[in-house]
Amino acid sequence: MDKLLQHLVNGVSLGSLYALIAIGYTMVYGILRLINFAHGDIFMLGAYIAFYGLMFTSIPWWLVFILTAVITGFLGILLEKLAYKPLREAPRITVLISAIGASFFLENLGIVVFGGRPKAFPIPDVFNKVIRFGGVSVGVITFVIPVVTIVLLIGLNYFIKKTKTGMAMRALSKDYEAASLMGIDINKIISITFFIGSFLAAVGGIMWGIRYPQLMPLMGMMPGLKCFIAAVVGGIGNITGAVLGGFILGLGEIMLVALLPGLTGYRDAFAFILLIVILLIKPTGLMGEKVTEKV
Amino acid sequence: MLKIDNMTMKFGGVVAANKFNANIEKGEIVGLIGPNGAGKTTIFNVVTGVYKPTEGDIIFSPNEEEQIITGLRPDEIAKLGICRTFQNIRLFKQLSVLDNVFIGNHLRIKSNVFSSILRLPTYRKEEKEMLEKSIYLLEKVDLKDEMDEKAYSLPYGKQRRLEIARALATEPKLLLLDEPAAGMNPQETRELMGFIKDIKEEFDLTIFLIEHHMEVVMGICDRILVLDHGTLIAEGDPEYVQNDQRVVEAYLGVE
Amino acid sequence: MRDKMRENKKMSSLVILVVTLVLLFILNKTLDDYKLRILNLCGIYVTLGLSMNLINGFTGLFSLGHAGFMAIGAYTVAILTMPIPMKEMNFFMKPMVPFLSNIEWPFLPALLMGGILAGLFGFLIGAPVLRLTDDYLAIATLGFAEIIRVVFTNTQSITNGALGLKGIPNTTNVWWSWGIALITILFMEFLMKGSYGKAFKAIREDEIAARSMGISLFKHKVMSFTFGSFLAGIGGGLLAGLLGTIDPNMFRIVLTFNILLIVVLGGLGSIKGTTISAIIVTIMMEALRFLDESINIGSLHIEGIPGMRMVIFSVILMVAVVVKKEGLLKES
Numbered sequence: 001m002d003k004l005l006q007h008l009v010n011g012v013s014l015g016s017l018y019a020l021i022a023i024g025y026t027m028v029y030g031i032l033r034l035i036n037f038a039h040g041d042i043f044m045l046g047a048y049i050a051f052y053g054l055m056f057t058s059i060p061w062w063l064v065f066i067l068t069a070v071i072t073g074f075l076g077i078l079l080e081k082l083a084y085k086p087l088r089e090a091p092r093i094t095v096l097i098s099a100i101g102a103s104f105f106l107e108n109l110g111i112v113v114f115g116g117r118p119k120a121f122p123i124p125d126v127f128n129k130v131i132r133f134g135g136v137s138v139g140v141i142t143f144v145i146p147v148v149t150i151v152l153l154i155g156l157n158y159f160i161k162k163t164k165t166g167m168a169m170r171a172l173s174k175d176y177e178a179a180s181l182m183g184i185d186i187n188k189i190i191s192i193t194f195f196i197g198s199f200l201a202a203v204g205g206i207m208w209g210i211r212y213p214q215l216m217p218l219m220g221m222m223p224g225l226k227c228f229i230a231a232v233v234g235g236i237g238n239i240t241g242a243v244l245g246g247f248i249l250g251l252g253e254i255m256l257v258a259l260l261p262g263l264t265g266y267r268d269a270f271a272f273i274l275l276i277v278i279l280l281i282k283p284t285g286l287m288g289e290k291v292t293e294k295v
Numbered sequence: 296m297l298k299i300d301n302m303t304m305k306f307g308g309v310v311a312a313n314k315f316n317a318n319i320e321k322g323e324i325v326g327l328i329g330p331n332g333a334g335k336t337t338i339f340n341v342v343t344g345v346y347k348p349t350e351g352d353i354i355f356s357p358n359e360e361e362q363i364i365t366g367l368r369p370d371e372i373a374k375l376g377i378c379r380t381f382q383n384i385r386l387f388k389q390l391s392v393l394d395n396v397f398i399g400n401h402l403r404i405k406s407n408v409f410s411s412i413l414r415l416p417t418y419r420k421e422e423k424e425m426l427e428k429s430i431y432l433l434e435k436v437d438l439k440d441e442m443d444e445k446a447y448s449l450p451y452g453k454q455r456r457l458e459i460a461r462a463l464a465t466e467p468k469l470l471l472l473d474e475p476a477a478g479m480n481p482q483e484t485r486e487l488m489g490f491i492k493d494i495k496e497e498f499d500l501t502i503f504l505i506e507h508h509m510e511v512v513m514g515i516c517d518r519i520l521v522l523d524h525g526t527l528i529a530e531g532d533p534e535y536v537q538n539d540q541r542v543v544e545a546y547l548g549v550e
Numbered sequence: 551m552r553d554k555m556r557e558n559k560k561m562s563s564l565v566i567l568v569v570t571l572v573l574l575f576i577l578n579k580t581l582d583d584y585k586l587r588i589l590n591l592c593g594i595y596v597t598l599g600l601s602m603n604l605i606n607g608f609t610g611l612f613s614l615g616h617a618g619f620m621a622i623g624a625y626t627v628a629i630l631t632m633p634i635p636m637k638e639m640n641f642f643m644k645p646m647v648p649f650l651s652n653i654e655w656p657f658l659p660a661l662l663m664g665g666i667l668a669g670l671f672g673f674l675i676g677a678p679v680l681r682l683t684d685d686y687l688a689i690a691t692l693g694f695a696e697i698i699r700v701v702f703t704n705t706q707s708i709t710n711g712a713l714g715l716k717g718i719p720n721t722t723n724v725w726w727s728w729g730i731a732l733i734t735i736l737f738m739e740f741l742m743k744g745s746y747g748k749a750f751k752a753i754r755e756d757e758i759a760a761r762s763m764g765i766s767l768f769k770h771k772v773m774s775f776t777f778g779s780f781l782a783g784i785g786g787g788l789l790a791g792l793l794g795t796i797d798p799n800m801f802r803i804v805l806t807f808n809i810l811l812i813v814v815l816g817g818l819g820s821i822k823g824t825t826i827s828a829i830i831v832t833i834m835m836e837a838l839r840f841l842d843e844s845i846n847i848g849s850l851h852i853e854g855i856p857g858m859r860m861v862i863f864s865v866i867l868m869v870a871v872v873v874k875k876e877g878l879l880k881e882s
Contacts, residue, residue, distance in 0.1 A: 035685045086872045092684055093612055097814055098871045100614075104807055105864035111857025217857075221803070225696070228689060265704035272693030279690060280678050343762055373764030381762075387755035390748070398752045401745050402764025408773060411744035412737060422745060465764050 002135030007258040008251075013142045015250025016149035017211070020204040021227035022234070022242035023156070024076075024197025030173035030237035031193055033092070037099040038079055039201060040224015041106035044217065046072040046202025047121070047209040048114055054122045061124040069202040076198025077191045079106075085187075103224075110217030121213035141210045148207065152200060153243065160239070165192060173237060222268060229275040235288025244286060249274065296321045296469055296501045297342065297377075298361075302351030304337055304525075311337040313525040314351070319469070324495060324502045326512040328536075329522035330545055335505045336382055338522070339471050342503075343379050344369040357468040374402050376468035380458040380475060382505070388447040392438055395446050395457055396429040399464025432460040435494070451478050456490075463498060470494075472504040476511050484508055488515050513537065521545065570732070578724045586724065587792070588836050593727030594788045595828040597734045599812040600821065601781030606810075607818035608742060609774040610754025611680065612688045614806050615672075618695030619779040620786030621702060621801035622671055623664035625709055627787035628718045628796055630660035636717040643713065644706045657721040661787040668783020669776050671698075676775040680768065692803060703798040714797025722791035730788060731825075734781060738821050741777070750774050751819070804860075808835070811867050831863075838862060 021043055028036045049071055053064035083102040087095045127141045160166035168189050171179040180186050208223070209215060230249045234241025249271055257264050278285065297319040304312040311334045319325050327335050340346045342353055344367050352365045357376045364372055387395050404425075406418040433439045436456040441449060446457060455475060462470060475491070476484045488511055495502055506512045512519060513533040521529040521536055523545040529536055536542055577589055598616070605613045629650055632640070637651050645651070655663075679690045702709045709715070741747045749770050752760040761767055790796050808831070816827030841858040844851065 033685075035689065083868060083872075093606075093610070093818075094871055094874075096612060096685060096688060097810065098868060100807060100810065101864050101867040101871060104804075105861060105868060108857040108860035108864060112855050112861055116856050225689075225692070229693070232686070232689065266700055269697045269700040272697050275693050276679070276690055279682055279686060283682065283686070345758070345762075368766070369758075369761040370764045370766045373762055378764075379762055381759065385756050385759035385762075387752050387759065389755055390751055394748055394751075397745070398748050398760075398765070399763050401749045401752075404745050406745075408741075408744075408746045411746050412740045414740060414744070418744070425745065461763065 003258075005134075006136050006138065007254050009136065009138055009142055011251035011254035012247070013145045013211070013250070014254055015247035016146040017204050017208055017246075018223070018227050018230050018250045019243040019246030020149055020152065020200045020207075021223060022230040022246045023239055024201050025228045026231040026234070026236055026239055026242040027169075027193050027197050029231065031169065031176070031190060032084065032088075034084065034095055035099060035228060036079075036084075036197070037096075037224070038083070038102040038106055039197065040220035040222075040227070041103050041110070042072060042076055042079065042198045042220070043201040043205040043208070043223060044110060044215075044220030045075060045106065046198075046205030047215050047219065048110070048119075049202070050206045050209060051119060051121055051215055054124070061126075065203075065206050068206060069199045072202030072205075073195040073199040076194040076201075079198075080190060080194045085190075103221075107218055107221065114215075114217055116217065119215045121209035121215055123210050123213055127210050139211075141207065145207050145211065148203065152203065156196070156200075156239070159196075165189065169193060226271040229271045232275060232285055233278045235285030238285070238287045241285055241287035296323075296356060297503065298354040298356075299338070299342070300352045300354060302338075302341060302348045302353065304334075304341055304346060305349045310525050312341065312348075315522075315525070315527055317520055317527070317530075319501060319503055321501055322495075322499075323517045324491070324504070324515050326516035326519040326533075327503065327505045327522060328507070328512055328519060333522040333545075334525040335522055336473060337525075339379060339473055339503075339505065342372075342471065343377060344372040355469070370402070373465055373467075376466070377471065378462040378465045378467035378469075379471035380455070380462055380473055382473040382477070384451075384454050384458060386446040386454055386457060386461070388445070390446060391442065392444050392446055392449065392457055393426075393429060393433065393442040396432055396460050396464050397425060399461040400425040400428060402465055429464060432463050435463075436460040436490070452480075452483050455479070459490075459494070463494065466498075467500065469501045469503065472502065472506075474505055474507060476506055476508045484511060487511070491515055567732070570728075574724055574728055588833060589724055590722060590727040590788075590792050591836075592829045592832045593724070593731040594722075594785050594792065595809070595812060595832045596731040596825050597727075597781060597788070598785040598809050599816065599824040599828040600734050600738050601778045601785060602809045603813045603816070603818065603821070603824045604738065604741075604750075604781070605775055605778035607813060607820070607824075608747070608754065609750040609771060611771060611775065612684045613691040613775065613778070614688050614803070614810075615675075615691030615695045615779070616782050616809050617801040617803060617805040618691075618698035619668040619672060619782035620789065620805065621695075621698055621798070622668040623661075623783030623786030624790035624796050624801070625702060625715075626664035626667050626783070627657070627660045627790045628715045629708070630655040630663060631657055631719050631721065631791070632715065632717065633719070640710050640713075640715055640717065641707070643711070646710075647707050650708065657719070657726075657791060661784060661791070664787035665780045665784040668786070669780030672779025672782075673772060673776045676772045676779075680771040680775060692806075695801070695803070695806065699798050699801050702801075709798070712798060714795060714799075716795045718790050718794045718796065720791065720794050722788050727788055727792070730784060734784075735821060735825060737781075742821070746770070746773070754819075808863075811863060814867060815870055835859070835863070 024039050025036060028034060046068055050064055050068040053059060053068055054061060079102060083098050084095060087098055127144065129140045130137050131140060131143065160169060168184045172184060172186065172189055226249060227246065230245035231242045233248060234245030252274065253267055253270055256270050257267055299315055299317040302312055302315045315338060327338065329335055341348045347366050352363050354361050355364045355375060355377065356362065364375065387398065404421060406421050410418040430439065433442050436459060438453060438457055438460065449457060476487050479487060491502065492515055494500060516533060519531065519533055519536045520527060521542050528541045528545060529539045581589060602616055605611050630653065634652060634654055637646055675694050679687060682690055703712050749765045752765060753767060753770055757767060812828045812831045813824055815831065816823030838859045841854060842856050843854040
């Protein structure tokens with residue numbers, strides 16, 4: 001029983017991380033109909049920026065984390081301006097190729113700049129404590145992750161539902177053409193979308209670094225793919241769906257390993273199998289809307 | 296030839312076609328008219344299998360036998376002998392004019408893909424026939440001189456004719472034309488009318504067409520169906536429809 | 551006039567073929583081992599590039615599953631051709647399943663089997679996945695490739711898991727790699743010239759119109775996907791026979807990316823373009839290797855920067871995509 005509870009806590013924690021990253025995919029897809037393949041690498045950049053901030057400056061850790069998220073947010077905007085904006089009118093396949101190119105560029109740039117060898121993330125002491133209740137003992141970070149995620153989600157929800165920019169964002173994802181005719185500044189909205197997505201990815205990257213304190217330039221690849229899958233499973237374009245997908249994936253993975261230890265090696269395949277099953281049963285995802293093609 | 300039986304098509308809450316009935320006899324030219332957004336193209340899309348109707352059936356009888364084709368895929372329906380053109384022209388843009396028509400032949404091919412790759416004699420014979428037929432059709436629509444051009448480089452009127460040639464290559468029994476005269480000048484429109492009558496005779500076709508040019512509709516249709524808000528409001532020969540009160544109202548927007 | 555043009559084209563194709571064969575003969579005699587290896591790689595990448603172009607460029611399906619199909623071909627060839635004693639040495643952690651440990655096939659049937667298994671797998675996954683549209687298809691095929699890799703890492707008694715396989719007979723030579731490259735070029739030329747190839751292009755151009763002209767999307771997409779994965783399997787098998795060593799980590803998405811680079815630079819839908827770009831990209835990949843490794847010129851020591859090579863290649867890809875935009879599609 002205690003064991004199960006422990007797995008549950010771990011699953012929720014991992015699920016929260018996935019959810020944070022999945023939101024970035026889903027928001028960009030909602031507006032540009034584009035899989036931002038480089039999103040996982042933005043997540044990696046976030047983790048590395050925090051690493052350098054903690055190692056080589058005397059700025060307090062919490063400020064490093066906030067600055068990291070903001071800087072990463074701006075890197076996201078830069079990515080869009082360089083790799084996607086010039087291709088806004090181009091065929092979808094061209095943009096997808098550009099996205100893959102951007103992803104590989106960032107990964108290899110990571111190897112060049114940060115070095116190929118893994119780096120140990122300097123965890124601030126606060127996060128090193130272990131909490132015990134009953135027979136369950138978990139690191140503080142395991143609790144911090146879901147809490148931070150929930151706070152950010154509430155903030156995001158408020159932003160999207162209540163602010164003018166948020167409403168413009170929703171309008172753009174509902175009907176791009178109409179919204180652009182209504183005088184919405186598309187470039188600004190897209191930049192903000194990339195900023196938010198990358199900001200959240202950086203937060204995810206930092207917490208990932210604390211949780212699994214080993215940084216590698218290719219660390220964003222797998223989580224990136226998995227979180228895209230989470231977004232698809234939940235129904236791409238739908239933020240609630242992305243969160244739901246993230247939790248399903250996180251819990252599913254942890255439970256698979258916990259309940260069927262023989263299949264541990266197949267952990268990474270779980271997400272892809274889930275993806276294929278969902279696409280075949282309900283291609284629009286759990287919370288996605290059906291789109292009718294126009295002839 | 297074609298019977299549309301009590302067909303309703305809904306998209307979410309929007310009713311695009313409501314209990315629509317039509318019966319087209321072999322050898323007829325039937326026109327479908329109505330104001331913009333009346334649901335004309337939706338009916339074409341249902342007949343050709345692009346949409347599955349919410350209710351009702353589509354019955355196709357190229358010979359004596361009747362066959363329910365509701366729910367079949369568009370390619371299956373094309374193989375049975377219903378082919379169409381598109382309101383907003385859907386050619387294979389990057390391919391040559393000749394290839395566009397040639398591809399129209401593909402659904403009748405008997406050789407398999409391996410004999411095509413190995414270029415076996417049976418395939419080569421078949422390909423030669425397909426090629427000859429394509430060139431004949433291009434001659435028919437007066438595009439033979441442009442057969443090596445890319446489809447997108449043709450002017451609008453010629454693209455429309457190419458679409459008809461491509462549809463004819465599939466050997467249809469029933470041909471659906473979605474606004475064939477759109478964007479044509481009066482001279483071209485007159486030629487088109489002659490052309491439609493001409494292919495109907497030569498290929499033994501039944502034709503169902505959507506058109507806004509009243510000159511075309513009145514000039515060549517044996518019978519006209521008038522659609523408004525997804526509902527059939529009048530049916531009859533051109534003269535009858537022209538004088539029908541409801542039709543005039545629908546077009547002039549009188550409540 | 552058309553006939554005359556066709557005659558001319560036939561003649562020039564024949565001339566090119568003869569020149570290529572003579573050139574290969576000379577190169578085979580004169581080049582050192584390292585350069586021969588690059589020449590072999592060029593041939594293999596021509597096959598791989600064309601197989602991806604068939605799916606992505608000619609049929610317009612955005613598939614990223616190539617590394618997976620290559621892995622199937624490579625492992626099939628490795629397992630079937632490896633001498634029995636060598637198998638025992640490789641499988642020291644966990645013995646190989648008896649059914650595979652006692653067979654030793656010649657290269658050609660093993661290579662064909664690799665292609666067939668990859669093709670079969672393409673057929674099986676193509677059936678459900680090809681109903682999806684572009685980006686979903688990309689992710690699903692990528693997912694399948696990853697699943698294949700994960701499975702190969704975990705099936706220790708068949709693939710030797712993460713340890714990989716060493717001592718695969720080095721059968722691939724210039725005649726194998728380029729012979730198959732030439733056959734693939736001919737295959738593509740004939741396929742795309744014929745009615746089925748044109749139907750593929752029609753699907754790429756406009757699915758709705760193709761469907762309305764009686765072309766079964768499903769049948770033709772699966773067909774193209776199966777051919778493409780067959781050829782990818784063959785390419786993977788040749789690679790195994792060239793390198794002599796394989797492990798699951800070779801078949802990561804990076805490999806698919808390399809082939810995508812070739813296809814995009816050569817032009818989606820261009821046989822000639824892919825062939826030329828496969829050769830150039832492969833040579834460049836090797837030529838730029840110095841960027842990653844330290845070199846000594848006399849007393850001068852230049853520190854290499856690992857990863858620099860791939861940075862340059864991704865920049866080339868991005869620039870090509872942004873500059874060409876609409877023009878990625880080139881008809882041959």
